[in-house]
Amino acid sequence: MKRLVGNAVFTALLGMTTLGASAGMSQAQAATVRDNVPSTYVVVSGDTLWDISGRFLREPWLWPEVWRANPQIKNPHLIYPGDRISLYYENGEPRLRLERGQGGVVKLSPSIRKIPKREAVPPIPLEKISAFLTDHRVVKPEEIEGVPYIVAGDDTRLISGAGDTIYARGQWGSYDTYSVYRKGDRYVDPDTQEFLGLEMVSIGDVKLERQEGDIGVMRVLSSNREILNGDLLLPADGGAITTSFQPQPPAEDTGGIILAAPDGLRNIGRNDIVALNRGSREGIEPGYVFGVERRGETIEDPVTGESITLPGEEGGLLMVFRIYEKVSYALVMQAGRPLSVGDKLLEPNG
Incomplete structure (x- = not known):
């Protein structure tokens, strides 16, 4: 199940600094470029880092891998509306560069900096999870x-x-x-x-x-x-709330399923929130990315008359954003087809 990410940082901002890379994450997974990748993309208001990376990469959560990851670089370069991002290759590996201001070229670097929340591009649509951070x-x-x-x-x-x-x-x-x-x-x-x-x-x-x-x-x-x-x-919830995320696959196989859709949805899609039957007890952390296997349909065998369940199929991606002891909440980042309660959690394909 192990698919580890390097020491890069995926920045989320609500007036807070980024999180450092998790300890023990030493082996980097190579990111792969999409077939229809654009040569350049201009960031617009409303973009998220996940969406921007998805324009270039098959695995959006591996955005940090195409930065020029260098823990010695101290001057960060975050992403703003109007920035121009372009793809290039270095030693056969895909890299992204960022052009800002008067034509200056900045190679994206994983670093830490405080930026006003109104300016920086967030990693995910934070407005989709805000209620579950404060009201649930x-x-x-x-x-x-x-x-x-x-x-x-x-x-x-x-x-x-x-x-x-x-x-x-x-x-x-x-x-x-x-x-x-x-x-x-x-x-x-x-x-x-x-x-x-x-x-x-x-x-x-x-x-x-x-x-x-x-x-x-x-x-x-x-x-x-x-x-x-x-x-x-x-009394007001005194639990720690994380608004900065480092997307990464879980370090080990946790198993688990979609336990519930708190809004009572039957067909779960992109940007919907789900509850998972895994929490801190199983080592779940904010930022963990899971693939989802949609449950196979149960049908009647036309010859024997038996009820049989067809194999499951890949359904989408979730990212965990709030953790409790035995339950966690996740945001659906991708869903090719509607997901359902009971669908299995898997390692994200990459």
């Missing part, structure tokens, strides 16, 4: 035992929104602001039946105004949908 979390049942829950709104209304007063009941801690969550999917491994976690979806934020016994009087600060009786109150 996966918890264990014991993490929500005894937490406060909504019991009523103004004039005992069942639905509340921003600016309203609501009432909650439960065990109160030292917090005065809470996020309102609603229970989502229960993640259960379909093979082992192990409970992997409970999805929680953020509804809004509230502030505790005063408390009488176990009843709290709260003001709704913001909401992205109606707050209902029974919704739970939790």
Whole structure:
């Protein structure tokens, strides 16, 4: 399963610096050029590094391999709208050069630099995953035992929104602001039946105004949908959120499947988000790229009448962006055909 990437860095920017290459990644995989590769490409607003690299490479996650990878280079050159990227060969290996400004030529180098988020081209469409970085979390049942829950709104209304007063009941801690969550999917491994976690979806934020016994009087600060009786109150998610990614195949075979499509999609396509039944326990890290094998169709044998399942086929690519202990979220980067819950995770072809 091992397909290792060199010491290059794939830069993601939300006002943050890039991540360094993972330890132990010493063997480089050669990138291959697409058949219909352009000689040059001018970067436009809305591009991502993944999309740009996909114009040149069969394996977009190997973008760093066509940089002039040199860990001694200290001056980075990130990519901006208006930059011109062109393909050339060095010792028979494909390389990319970048032309910027007054015709200056810059060879792309993996380095670290802080760049305003409004300028740099991100690695993936960050707007597609922003809600899952901030508004979704996966918890264990014991993490929500005894937490406060909504019991009523103004004039005992069942639905509340921003600016309203609501009432909650439960065990109160030292917090005065809470996020309102609603229970989502229960993640259960379909093979082992192990409970992997409970999805929680953020509804809004509230502030505790005063408390009488176990009843709290709260003001709704913001909401992205109606707050209902029974919704739970939790402190803000204190887990680490990564917004910089170094795309790379996993270091070993982790197995796994697409566990769920949190938006309830039946046909999963490019830029959709999926939950995987693998997490930090299995060594999954943000930036891991998986191939997906679509499940083969089950048909009836025309001769024997038996039900048989046809072999699976290559379906697309995923990149992991959020990790929990037993579950992770990934963004579908490519999908030749619709993917489905239950499709297998594989090493990405390259």
